[in-house]
Amino acid sequence: MLTAALRKELLLQWRSRSQMMAVFVFGAAALLLFSFAIGPNTEALRTFSAGFLWLGLLLSSTLTLAESFHAEMENRALEGLLLLPSNPHALYYGKAIANWLQLAVLGVALVPVMVVLYDAGTTQLLNLLLIIVLGTAGLSAPGTLYAAMTAQLKAKQMILPLLLFPLIVPALLASVKATSFAILGDPMGQATSWIVLLLAFDLIYWSLCGVLFRLVVEE
Amino acid sequence: MSDVAVEVEQLARRYGRRWALVDVTFRVPTATVMMVTGRNGAGKSTLFRVLATAIRPDRGRATVGGFDVVHEREDVRKQTALLAHQNYLYESLSARENLDVVADHLRIGRDGIAGVLEQVGLAARANDVISTFSAGMRKRLSFARVLLQEPKIVLLDEPYGALDPPGFDLVDEVIRALKARGATILMTTHQIERSAQLADLTLMLEDGRVVGPAAGRPLSGPLDRGRAARETAAEPAAPQESVC
Numbered sequence: 271m272l273t274a275a276l277r278k279e280l281l282l283q284w285r286s287r288s289q290m291m292a293v294f295v296f297g298a299a300a301l302l303l304f305s306f307a308i309g310p311n312t313e314a315l316r317t318f319s320a321g322f323l324w325l326g327l328l329l330s331s332t333l334t335l336a337e338s339f340h341a342e343m344e345n346r347a348l349e350g351l352l353l354l355p356s357n358p359h360a361l362y363y364g365k366a367i368a369n370w371l372q373l374a375v376l377g378v379a380l381v382p383v384m385v386v387l388y389d390a391g392t393t394q395l396l397n398l399l400l401i402i403v404l405g406t407a408g409l410s411a412p413g414t415l416y417a418a419m420t421a422q423l424k425a426k427q428m429i430l431p432l433l434l435f436p437l438i439v440p441a442l443l444a445s446v447k448a449t450s451f452a453i454l455g456d457p458m459g460q461a462t463s464w465i466v467l468l469l470a471f472d473l474i475y476w477s478l479c480g481v482l483f484r485l486v487v488e489e
Numbered sequence: 490m491s492d493v494a495v496e497v498e499q500l501a502r503r504y505g506r507r508w509a510l511v512d513v514t515f516r517v518p519t520a521t522v523m524m525v526t527g528r529n530g531a532g533k534s535t536l537f538r539v540l541a542t543a544i545r546p547d548r549g550r551a552t553v554g555g556f557d558v559v560h561e562r563e564d565v566r567k568q569t570a571l572l573a574h575q576n577y578l579y580e581s582l583s584a585r586e587n588l589d590v591v592a593d594h595l596r597i598g599r600d601g602i603a604g605v606l607e608q609v610g611l612a613a614r615a616n617d618v619i620s621t622f623s624a625g626m627r628k629r630l631s632f633a634r635v636l637l638q639e640p641k642i643v644l645l646d647e648p649y650g651a652l653d654p655p656g657f658d659l660v661d662e663v664i665r666a667l668k669a670r671g672a673t674i675l676m677t678t679h680q681i682e683r684s685a686q687l688a689d690l691t692l693m694l695e696d697g698r699v700v701g702p703a704a705g706r707p708l709s710g711p712l713d714r715g716r717a718a719r720e721t722a723a724e725p726a727a728p729q730e731s732v733c
Binding site: 271274275277278280281282285286338341343344346347349350351352354355356 | 500541542543562563571573575577578579581590593595596622634
């Protein structure tokens with residue numbers, strides 16, 4: 271059932287791939303604007319680059335997540351799947367995994383932009399990739415749940431961030447810290463503890479949100 | 490399945506402060522066709538959505554295939570298919586891909602999809618994205634979706650809506666085929682005369698209440714059918730609906 275849900279999600283994402291490009295441009299523009307705020311201070315730019323990367327990714331993710339239920343609501347397709355019958359957990363995890371993949375790709379794509387704009391290169395590419403994968407998992411799981419909750423609202427683009435941002439603060443903080451250590455160096459070996467914290471929050475988000483999704487979509 | 494496919498007792502459902510269904514009671518024997526008529530807003534679609542487990546009733550009890558629509562939703566869903574006003578289709582997918590999604594979720598394999606598309610007259614447009622489809626073609630694809638499920642109990646909410654005359658014939662054929670297969674069919678319709686030829690039972694709703702014929706009573710003959718049609722055709726009807 272999960273395979274079927276995931277296959278459907280990836281197909282829908284592929285059909286709306288132009289939207290992915292738009293979200294990337296939005297994220298890159300956000301990174302550019304952050305650099306304007308700091309000015310030509312290369313040291314400060316490099317110091318704050320991890321925070322800017324995750325803020326750019328966070329803002330972009332609200333667009334991606336809010337749109338992820340558009341196709342489901344257009345003709346009440348989600349209700350159609352639930353009545354088949356389908357397992358709501360499979361539907362949730364299918365969409366959350368697809369959103370996770372999309373956000374991870376977006377995060378990886380924004381890294382070169384960050385490197386160019388903030389001179390924030392790193393040799394710990396695998397470590398950075400791991401942090402992006404774990405960090406976007408922390409955005410995707412609650413983001414998909416809240417996107418489902420707000421999908422039928424007219425002001426969903428406004429309500430979703432209001433609900434999502436407070437919830438993901440711990441995961442965001444851990445992602446920023448771990449990324450910062452990957453870019454600026456980690457002589458005391460503190461990155462691991464932040465990554466473990468991030469992983470712990472991911473586990474909490476992915477297990478709790480999967481359970482709650484049924485309550486959100488079933489009347 | 491028992492002799493009674495659908496049993497509804499004192500069913501009530503409200504939206505906010507407005508009651509859409511009030512104390513609705515009826516029975517539908519297995520392998521029969523029941524026509525549900527009534528004016529717009531009479532509660533027909535709400536009744537079908539309750540029976541399909543899309544929404545819960547506020548009061549009363551309903552069983553579909555012997556299973557309770559509140560407490561045994563999964564079991565109800567396994568044997569029920571709903572053709573709703575919303576077509577449940579993904580706009581950015583093709584007709585075949587939409588049915589692939591259904592087949593994958595039902596875990597029934599994709600072998601039957603070509604045949605079902607042929608049956609509803611969409612074989613030639615199978616690979617077209619449905620955002621290019623007309624309302625009638627979407628309705629046909631929704632029918633294909635229902636047929637693919639091979640349900641024991643079929644809930645057709647306005648099956649003739651948006652269809653052209655050949656589409657009407659298609660609906661009739663499908664209903665006859667489903668009935669021949671032993672399925673129980675409930676359909677809401679404003680095509681009274683046409684549906685009366687197919688229906689074994691009729692039920693009229695008004696303001697959420699059953700107003701006649703007697704709940705679950707079979708149509709006894711042409712006179713009753715005509716009366717049902719007259720009583721229900723009070724609202725403006727499409728040209729082909731003008732009866733009596």
